[in-house]
Amino acid sequence: ILNVEQSPQSLHVQEGDSTNFTCSFPSSNFYALHWYRWETAKSPEALFVMTLNGDEKKKGRISATLNTKEGYSYLYIKGSQPEDSATYLCASRGSQGNLIFGKGTKLSVKP
Amino acid sequence: EADIYQTPRYLVIGTGKKITLECSQTMGHDKMYWYQQDPGMELHLIHYSYGVNSTEKGDLSSESTVSRIRTEHFPLTLESARPSHTSQYLCASSVDNNYGYTFGSGTRLTVV
Numbered sequence: 001i002l003n004v005e006q007s008p009q010s011l012h013v014q015e016g017d018s019t020n021f022t023c024s025f026p027s028s029n030f031y032a033l034h035w036y037r038w039e040t041a042k043s044p045e046a047l048f049v050m051t052l053n054g055d056e057k058k059k060g061r062i063s064a065t066l067n068t069k070e071g072y073s074y075l076y077i078k079g080s081q082p083e084d085s086a087t088y089l090c091a092s093r094g095s096q097g098n099l100i101f102g103k104g105t106k107l108s109v110k111p
Numbered sequence: 112e113a114d115i116y117q118t119p120r121y122l123v124i125g126t127g128k129k130i131t132l133e134c135s136q137t138m139g140h141d142k143m144y145w146y147q148q149d150p151g152m153e154l155h156l157i158h159y160s161y162g163v164n165s166t167e168k169g170d171l172s173s174e175s176t177v178s179r180i181r182t183e184h185f186p187l188t189l190e191s192a193r194p195s196h197t198s199q200y201l202c203a204s205s206v207d208n209n210y211g212y213t214f215g216s217g218t219r220l221t222v223v
Contacts (some may be wrong), residue, residue, distance in 0.1 A: 004153075043115075044201070046211025089154070093208060098144070098196055100167065101154040 004092050006102035013080050014110055019077045021105040023090035030099035032093040035064055035075055038104070039086040047075075047088075080109040117202050117215035119127050124192055124222055132187045134202035143185040144212065146201045147171060154201060160185055192222040217218045 013019050022086045025033065038044040048057040053068040061078045066085040077084055087106045091099035115136040124130055136143065141162045146154040146169075156169030160179040174196070175189050185204075189196055199219050203212040 032208065036211070036214075043214040043216045044203075044212075048215070049209065051209070067145065091154075091220050098156050098159060100145075100156075100170070103151070103153050 004090060004100050004102040006088075006090055008105060009103065010106040010108070012108045012110065015081060016053075017080050017109075018076070018078045019080055019107065020074050021075045021088060022106075023075070023102055025071050025090075025092040025100075027068055029094065030068050030071070030092065031043060033066055033068075033073050034091045034093070034099060035073070036089040036091070037086045038089055075105075077107070080107070082109045082111050085109045107109050115202060115204055115213050117200075118190050119218060120216060121219045122221070124220070126191075126193055126222055128192050130192055130220070132185070132200055132202075132220070134185050135220045136185075136204045136213070137183065138204060138206070138213065139182060140204035140206050140213070141182065142205045142207070143179070144203045144205075145169070145175075145177060145187050146203065147173065148199045148201065157174070157217050158187065184185055192220075193221045195202045196220060197222050 007022050035047040036044040048064045050066040055066040057064050063076045066073045087104040089104045091101040118133045143160045145158040147157050148154045155171035157171050157173040158177040160166045166177050175187050177187050201217045202215040203214045
């Protein structure tokens, strides 16, 4: 079973701050890395699916990078807004094609 | 508008009862999944299906069972609920392994 680690566990920032968090995963047998945003009382929403070393993806103020050789991905949020408050999950796809999730980073953005 | 539906959203039930958690999707996805999440913990895969009449157990051992008689429907059943089954259960589907999963809103199950 793959182990996916996320840090920090939680993060409190002020509106307008930029922030980033980390996802670590085993670099062997890597297939894909997923990022999800999970707002309270809603369903997890897919942000990015990344497969290639050096991949960078962007969606509005949110972007992500991928390093498959060393087994990490960063998620960046530029100019955080209160609506960015959510738990951000990363997940690594294993050999059977199923996702292994980390515990998530809970982001709180204060106005 | 949700494309994957889970019912009920919340369920409180007594020990020993049989329960079925419903999951339906309207996107025609072949791949469907059930995840279990305890507070503060990761989502753990308990069952998955890659198509009709295909079901497999996931990484986390579970006393629940699933069926996939129709593409759009992937119900999860507990024959005899116990307090240890208290958890959140999330259903998801995907078109293939290159796309993100679409998740339902989850069922919070409490067994008393």
